Amino acid sequence: MFALVDCNNFYASCERLFRPDLQNVPIVVLSNNDGCVIARSNEAKAIGVKMGEPFFGVKALCKQYGVQIFSSNYTLYGDLSDRVMSVIEEAWDNTEIYSIDEAFLDLSALPAQEVTSFCETLQKKILKHVGIPTSIGIGPTKTLAKAANHVAKKELKIPVFNITHQMQWLEKMATGDIWGVGRQWQKKLMNIGVYTAADLKALDHAFVKTKFNVVLQRTVLELKGRPCLQLEIEEPKQSIMSSRSFGTMQTELSALEQSISYHIATAWTKMRAQGLTTQHLSVFIRSNPHRNDLKQYSNSIGFRLVNPTDDICYLTKAAKFCLKKIYRPEIQYKKCGVLLADLRDKSHQQIDLFHQPTDESLAKNEKLMSVMDAINKKYDRSTIRLASEGFQKSWSMKRELKTPNYTTQWTELPVAHAR
Secondary structure, eight states: OEEEEEETTHHHHHHHHTOGGGTTSOEEEEOGGGOBEEEEOHHHHHTTOOTTOBHHHHHHHHHHHTOEEEEOOHHHHHHHHHHHHHHHHHHOSSEEEEETTEEEEEOTTSOGGGHHHHHHHHHHHHHHHTOOOEEEEEESSHHHHHHHHHIIIIIIOOSEEEOTTOGGGGGGSBGGGSTTOOHHHHHHHHHTTOOBHHHHHHSOHHHHHHHSOHHHHHHHHHHTTOOOOOOOOOOOOSEEEEEEEEEEEEOOHHHHHHHHHHHHHHHHHHHHHTTEEEEEEEEEEEEOTTOTTSOOOEEEEEEEEEEEEOOHHHHHHHHHHHHHHHOOTTOOEEEEEEEEEEEEETTSOOOOTTSOOOHHHHHHHHHHHHHHHHHHHHTOTTSSOOGGGOSSOTTSOOOTTOOOOTTTOGGGOOOOOOO
16 A cells, blocks of 8 residues: 655745745745746636746736745755655655655555554644645555545545545546656547546556557556555665756856856755765856857866765866866856766775875865765855855846745744734
């Protein structure tokens, strides 16, 4: 038996958490540089705000209905996601964090008669401890648990639903609503008369095997109640990327150097959290491909390090060296980023035979990196940073409507006033 815990309208719920006055007010969250809609509350959906619409296209509608607009605050969303997942993992060990707002639970060790009550208790616990509303779908397979979650959220509007003995709901679900069935597969299925999840479930396995790929074959078997997908063990990343579009286009090398330094620090933080080092980094820059009136330019360059390292100073120096090689003046740049690749476990490193760092330098470097880690984890990611990241940050992403980092920065803690 599997369960899928899904945070309801996650980004919008995060914004509403510290603004109880917006409990029934429509909310919209915008993408990087306040470009388009990436999250909506149920109230915003009801008035016709579409996912992915450019902000300028829905501005009038939002003004008409008093929609509250927020720039994306990924620091807040990431922290609240960690808190939700911590509550889930504390309640049940056999868990797979599927995305920032979803987690699968393998409940096969739990007696069948206790599964629903366990999930109801978990849903209430998440709401009480974190404040984020969730929906939980339960089924004999991961695909059916995902379908049950859809029914709970979209049809019944209840927090927990077990589809095990109510498979008739599959008759009301379009094939496109089934996990793993994309638009192209949906069109192909409709051409052969398969319109609902129940139709898909009824297909003969031998027929599916001759017409479709292994992914859809597994989906059909999962709909029949035969588990083909187990919880996935999180593997260490093979590469880590950090990139972002500029709030305004940049031409100066100094601005690009600051941005590259920031991206190195962001990727470095993620790498350190996994106990990894890198032996290869690459840097890319590009102009705005949508501005045909401007000169276009795009380039990237790689740099292989002599020894694997997690020294942020060395990585930043190497990245800036790469940037200078591909930078061209008089280009209006829209985006840049870095990629750390060839990641290796820090506890098992093979050093170059002819260029070995001394034990003293390795110990000194580790001490410095650990101090930076500890301070930034306690106070904020940017409490201690390299000066090369700059201070004014004219290149920063445009986020004019961003809320405070309520849960991760002391200076932005919400203040409660007694009456």
